[in-house]
Amino acid sequence: MTTSNRILLGVNIDHVATLRQARGTRYPDPVKAALDAEEAGADGITVHLREDRRHIQERDVLLLKDVLQTRMNFEMGVTEEMMAFAERIRPAHICLVPETRQELTTEGGLDVAGQEARIKAAVDRLAKIGCEVSLFIDADERQIEASKRVGAPAIELHTGRYADAETPTSVAEELKRVADGVAFGLTQGLIVNAGHGLHYHNVEAVAAIKGINELNIGHALVAHALFVGFKSAVSEMKALILAAATKA
Ligand SMILES: CC(=O)[C@@H](O)[C@H](O)COP(=O)(O)O
Numbered sequence: 001m002t003t004s005n006r007i008l009l010g011v012n013i014d015h016v017a018t019l020r021q022a023r024g025t026r027y028p029d030p031v032k033a034a035l036d037a038e039e040a041g042a043d044g045i046t047v048h049l050r051e052d053r054r055h056i057q058e059r060d061v062l063l064l065k066d067v068l069q070t071r072m073n074f075e076m077g078v079t080e081e082m083m084a085f086a087e088r089i090r091p092a093h094i095c096l097v098p099e100t101r102q103e104l105t106t107e108g109g110l111d112v113a114g115q116e117a118r119i120k121a122a123v124d125r126l127a128k129i130g131c132e133v134s135l136f137i138d139a140d141e142r143q144i145e146a147s148k149r150v151g152a153p154a155i156e157l158h159t160g161r162y163a164d165a166e167t168p169t170s171v172a173e174e175l176k177r178v179a180d181g182v183a184f185g186l187t188q189g190l191i192v193n194a195g196h197g198l199h200y201h202n203v204e205a206v207a208a209i210k211g212i213n214e215l216n217i218g219h220a221l222v223a224h225a226l227f228v229g230f231k232s233a234v235s236e237m238k239a240l241i242l243a244a245a246t247k248a
């Protein structure tokens, strides 16, 4: 069981690509953002190649695979198209996420418990090509147990409900749900990551939860980068996370 206070920052660069896709230009290039993020202390780079290609493109993933010095966390839906793409490019780390075309952003976690056979087949297939697979799930014991059963070595707990909570009571409830999920995931021997909707004002409480391996943060970081630059946005976030984890 990991209880180290060291916590990694995975920088999600999807929304650099959102800005590029808004005009179909060559800029801003998410690959440049990834390299700047690494220089500023990111421990990894996360990209979500959506089925509708609304932000990240295949070209981005291929280039990142070649140039990153840290690691790429490749997020994908569990579809045959994505499985075949993963088998072609063989990312070292894959996070399986739920996905629908109509959603504004990833709503809820992957229902591993409700489709164990399908997720197990995907995890086994990706393990065969050497990927470490993580499952993006809600902080729910049923989903965590199912993730363990399907053989995923890692989970990422969806922090969106915590991020969206508006009253002190609901914030505290959602934070506790995440903290309980982390503790339970660790008892199952899983690597526990977390992310979604985290920003400069809500990240510290999550970073203070003992045992989280990595936080994946994107939208807020890209937004802040508009005002302070990408490197500063990353280093500010990293400093907040490390300080909170150290204090805890
Ligand atoms: C799975 C996850 O939380 C991220 O990949 C997130 O989905 C990226 O942003 P969008 O949902 O806006 O594409």
Ligand SMILES: NCC(=O)COP(=O)(O)O
Binding pocket: 012, 046, 156, 194, 195, 196, 197, 198, 216, 217, 218, 219, 220
């Ligand atoms: N998996 C969560 C992620 O990569 C970042 O989500 P967000 O910070 O863009 O909401």
